[in-house]
Amino acid sequence: MTVTSAMSGRVVRPTSLEEAITACTQRPDARIMGGGTLVVAERALGISTTPAYLLLSGIPELHGVTPGGAAATGGPSRIGAQTTLRALLDAALSPMLDVALRSLATPQIRNRATVGGNIAERRPAHTLAPCLLALDASVGSAGPDGTRRRSIRDFVAEGLGEGEIIVDVALPARGGFQRFVRVAPRNGPGYAIASVAVSIDPTGRSVHSGIGGSGSTALPGTAADDFLAEAIDWASGAAPAGAAEEYGRLLAAACDPPTDDRASAGYRRHAIAVMGRRLIEAWNEEQQRG
Amino acid sequence: MDDERINLSLRVNGATHRIEDAWYFETLLSVLRYRLALTGTKQACETGSCGACTVLLDGRPINSCIALAADVDGDVTTIEGYSPADGSLTPLQEALLAAGDVQCGYCLPGMVLAGSAFIEEHPNATEDEVREGMCGNLCRCTAYLSMIEGIREASAR
Structure with missing residues (x-):
């Protein structure tokens, strides 16, 4: 064992959730750290000179994936906040997550970076939140006022409270079509400029999507999803002509993209519309092939 | 300030090392190169982008430049530990x-x-x-x- 509970006032490594919540209150200036891949890199870049670190790696209940049951009948899968991205990939919970995680950084980073760390600060370029929106996930958290569970929609809108940490992510059983696509400067590692995740579940007759890189946080494509769920003839499994185009338009309308050194707001909005349309076209093709 | 220094122990290439007076923000890369003189691990981007500092932690590759030394719990293998001791190659x-x-x-x-x-x-x-x-x-x-x-x-x- 490297450390037990506290190494100094500046490095605190709690071994239980209770200890962690207390430590958050006692040391509010500490940066909470999952795997540290972002936090330590930011220190090297001079972006952050955190006076203290609160390490979450020593809390057993935050680790690991518990797979749920089959689509429609089974319970949710539980993903502990300290689960590494590699462990989540290995758990093979969803075809969407498989593609998204393989595009997320490098094997070295995935062996260290955590699920909680990827979503905690609600950074718009991070990969997981759009996928979790499309998979209709929920986020469990704990803080000085106790524990709570919120939909990922509420989580991306509100974020964590003072002294609150993520405990887990729950994924409901969900079948059918699941895709994640992105535009990025290259196919290799690096943040996406914009991304779209869509899931269409014929059993639950629901459509959910998430948009990355095109707002101050990941965004749900609620208006587009409601439109498509209404437009699809679920009995035959077909969407009317023009539905894919309209879906893309509504997704783009939900965005509030920035203009930065990577792309303009107009480029991002256009990319979201094209990715949204193509995803629904791909779903239509899959339906026709049967 | 005194509390900026910490003591920690690391298992590297099969041996346990007690590190005295490390900086609380010190990376695994820094400890390997500058405190344990294991300079086979290379320092380059320091942001986890290039992989020159890759070491194995419990058999899996990680970027030692963005691993906080205080948060490393497991067996670290560097190129010195991976390479056969007799100087031959794998x-x-x-x-x-x-x-x-x-x-x-x-x-x-x-x-x-x-x-x-x-x-x-x-x-x-x-x-x-x-x-x-x-x-x-x-x-x-x-x-x-x-x-x-x-x-x-x-x-x-």
């Missing part, structure tokens, strides 16, 4: 040498360690698998084709 190192993947050599310790974990999980790897699996290691001499060839060759042994 089959992977031989395959990379034979493929011509050694120019300036700066990326090589990281390549070898990431590659060793990769071939463990990918026997008879395809070119696409190597390209994806080795995407965390950059080579500024751009010897990528010989790297791919060497790793494929080693994965088939």
Whole structure:
């Protein structure tokens, strides 16, 4: 064992959730750290000179994936906040997550970076939140006022409270079509400029999507999803002509993209519309092939 | 300030090391190179982008430049620990040498360690698998084709 509970006032490594919540209150200036891949890199870049670190790696209940049951009948899968991205990939919970995680950084980073760390600060370029929106996930958290569970929609809108940490992510059983696509400067590692995740579940007759890189946080494509769920003839499994185009338009309308050194707001909005349309076209093709 | 210094212990290449007076923000890379004199682990980007600092933690590759030393719990293997003590080469190192993947050599310790974990999980790897699996290691001499060839060759042994 490297450390037990506290190494100094500046490095605190709690071994239980209770200890962690207390430590958050006692040391509010500490940066909470999952795997540290972002936090330590930011220190090297001079972006952050955190006076203290609160390490979450020593809390057993935050680790690991518990797979749920089959689509429609089974319970949710539980993903502990300290689960590494590699462990989540290995758990093979969803075809969407498989593609998204393989595009997320490098094997070295995935062996260290955590699920909680990827979503905690609600950074718009991070990969997981759009996928979790499309998979209709929920986020469990704990803080000085106790524990709570919120939909990922509420989580991306509100974020964590003072002294609150993520405990887990729950994924409901969900079948059918699941895709994640992105535009990025290259196919290799690096943040996406914009991304779209869509899931269409014929059993639950629901459509959910998430948009990355095109707002101050990941965004749900609620208006587009409601439109498509209404437009699809679920009995035959077909969407009317023009539905894919309209879906893309509504997704783009939900965005509030920035203009930065990577792309303009107009480029991002256009990319979201094209990715949204193509995803629904791909779903239509899959339906026709049967 | 005194509380900026911490003591910690690390297991590296099979031995336990007690590190006194490390900075609380010190990285694993810094401890390996400057406190344990294991300079085979290379320092380059310091942001987890290039893979030159790759070491194995419990057999899996990580970027030691963005691992907080205080948060490393497990067995660390550096290139010094991976390479046979008698100075011979592992089959992977031989395959990379034979493929011509050694120019300036700066990326090589990281390549070898990431590659060793990769071939463990990918026997008879395809070119696409190597390209994806080795995407965390950059080579500024751009010897990528010989790297791919060497790793494929080693994965088939």
